[in-house]
Amino acid sequence: MVVPLVGIGGVDVQGRAELLIVGAGVIGAGAALALARSGHDVLVVDRNSGVGDGSTGASAGIIRVHASDAQSSALAHDALVAWTGWREFLGADASEDLARFVRCGSLVLDAGNGFVGQAAAAMTMAGVTFEKWSLDQMSGHFPYFDFHRFGPPRPVQDEAFWEEPSEFLAGGLYTPQSGYVGDPTLAAVNLMRAAQRAGARLRLSAAVGSIDRERDRVVGVTLTDGTVLRAAAVLVVAGPHTDALLRGIGATSDFRVRTRRMREELIHIASPPGLDLALQGVHLVDGDLNINFRPERGDAFLGGSNGDLADEQTIIEDPDRFDRHVTATAWERTTLRMARRIPDLGIPRARSGVVGLYDAAEDWLPIYDRTCVDGLFVAMATSGTQFKTAPIVGELLRHVIESELDGKDHTTIPFASPFSARTYSTAQFSRLRAPREQQSRG
Numbered sequence: 388m389v390v391p392l393v394g395i396g397g398v399d400v401q402g403r404a405e406l407l408i409v410g411a412g413v414i415g416a417g418a419a420l421a422l423a424r425s426g427h428d429v430l431v432v433d434r435n436s437g438v439g440d441g442s443t444g445a446s447a448g449i450i451r452v453h454a455s456d457a458q459s460s461a462l463a464h465d466a467l468v469a470w471t472g473w474r475e476f477l478g479a480d481a482s483e484d485l486a487r488f489v490r491c492g493s494l495v496l497d498a499g500n501g502f503v504g505q506a507a508a509a510m511t512m513a514g515v516t517f518e519k520w521s522l523d524q525m526s527g528h529f530p531y532f533d534f535h536r537f538g539p540p541r542p543v544q545d546e547a548f549w550e551e552p553s554e555f556l557a558g559g560l561y562t563p564q565s566g567y568v569g570d571p572t573l574a575a576v577n578l579m580r581a582a583q584r585a586g587a588r589l590r591l592s593a594a595v596g597s598i599d600r601e602r603d604r605v606v607g608v609t610l611t612d613g614t615v616l617r618a619a620a621v622l623v624v625a626g627p628h629t630d631a632l633l634r635g636i637g638a639t640s641d642f643r644v645r646t647r648r649m650r651e652e653l654i655h656i657a658s659p660p661g662l663d664l665a666l667q668g669v670h671l672v673d674g675d676l677n678i679n680f681r682p683e684r685g686d687a688f689l690g691g692s693n694g695d696l697a698d699e700q701t702i703i704e705d706p707d708r709f710d711r712h713v714t715a716t717a718w719e720r721t722t723l724r725m726a727r728r729i730p731d732l733g734i735p736r737a738r739s740g741v742v743g744l745y746d747a748a749e750d751w752l753p754i755y756d757r758t759c760v761d762g763l764f765v766a767m768a769t770s771g772t773q774f775k776t777a778p779i780v781g782e783l784l785r786h787v788i789e790s791e792l793d794g795k796d797h798t799t800i801p802f803a804s805p806f807s808a809r810t811y812s813t814a815q816f817s818r819l820r821a822p823r824e825q826q827s828r829g
């Protein structure tokens with residue numbers, strides 16, 4: 388039975404917090420940790436019965452430091468400090484089961500579409516080190532790849548897809564510090580446990596039905612079972628469900644950047660016999676074939692589309708209604724493209740993989756901001772790029788929320804990284820930004 392705490396205006400209030408966070412994915416958990424450590428009274432609610440079971444659970448968990456813009460590259464580089472010292476960052480004792488960062492490096496092939504030059508410029512500006520590799524260096528390190536130029540990316544039904552290539556790729560960028568976290572759900576659980584140690588409260592199986600406002604100010608939320616929770620501020624970080632929750636109270640009315648929900652399939656496929664990916668694996672970013680994949684343990688690959696090509700995107704209207712199975716189309720497209728790059732790859736008949744939803748802005752940058760409703764904050768459009776930044780984004784959201792609750796515009800105050808001497812402008816993540824041009828998912 389829920390015991391009413393205080394009745395306001397005829398409403399029975401069953402729970403209170405200074406800051407209420409809607410969503411216990413990796414970003415919500417990261418924010419809970421930063422805010423609780425900063426001394427706030429935090430309550431996290433999630434409609435699922437476990438932490439990290441939304442988009443986070445479908446994530447490929449790739450932590451790569453290259454990006455289309457300098458700030459995104461720098462944020463990922465800073466977050467690596469937390470991923471590589473995860474136990475210390477969390478303050479977890481030796482008995483806690485923790486997600487593990489696996490360093491495998493990222494190789495970004497020069498597909499001749501300008502991305503490699505853009506990423507190199509961004510990393511140079513961000514002070515992130517990388518290596519420029521020639522074709523010979525790429526072949527020497529990864530002899531199991533065929534570095535012919537197969538692109539531009541074509542449908543696998545197109546006869547030209549099967550033409551024998553005559554040219555080789557010019558080279559690529561290599562970042563040895565990149566890698567992946569194989570269990571993204573566990574990473575979110577780890578962050579939430581650390582937040583709870585710092586005093587945050589967690590309420591699972593608690594679906595928010597509405598965000599409640601009184602005039603221009605948020606006052607809390609009402610759960611679908613009628614439970615009323617009250618808070619001085621609410622952060623909505625509900626992944627693909629964020630847009631609908633905000634729209635419900637008109638809180639997206641002034642957004643200048645459009646967001647959309649996209650179905651994304653990752654396929655899981657065994658690596659060729661005799662290839663030990665624990666030793667020879669790499670995260671390959673292949674703009675020539677529009678795929679990227681990483682090692683999955685020592686004997687398989689996990690990968691999918693790069694996301695940028697409009698005719699390979701599937702837009703989803705209702706985030707509760709989408710096909711959660713790997714389709715024949717995506718399976719064929721990804722595996723056959725991979726087989727061009729890895730000639731020894733065998734393609735099994737049975738399809739295996741993970742399907743999730745991207746919540747993405749038209750310029751592929753997240754929105755970390757307040758809304759037009761006082762006290763209502765948002766972290767959305769994070770897909771499929773922000774798993775890697777979660778440890779630092781939690782701190783960035785704390786900066787946004789604390790600045791605004793203090794009556795200041797967060798975009799005018801630099802956010803100081805807790806992991807380096809870097810400072811960031813949060814204006815890049817504003818809902819009011821003009822969508823950035825030349826931005827890709829990276």
Ligand SMILES: Cc1cc2nc3c(=O)[nH]c(=O)nc-3n(C[C@H](O)[C@H](O)[C@H](O)COP(=O)(O)OP(=O)(O)OC[C@H]3O[C@@H](n4cnc5c(N)ncnc54)[C@H](O)[C@@H]3O)c2cc1C
Nearest residue numbers: 410412414434441442443446447449595626743772774775
């Ligand atoms: C297929 C895929 C691959 C990806 N690969 C990568 C990658 O390799 N590297 C990378 O950096 N990023 C990647 N991403 C992106 C990354 O996973 C996401 O940016 C991140 O997980 C988003 O976390 P979140 O906490 O914002 O959202 P979510 O994990 O979706 O969490 C939102 C939570 O809100 C809850 N919720 C929703 N509605 C309600 C409600 N009404 N009431 C209460 N709770 C609610 C949900 O149950 C959920 O737990 C990928 C994403 C996908 C989908």
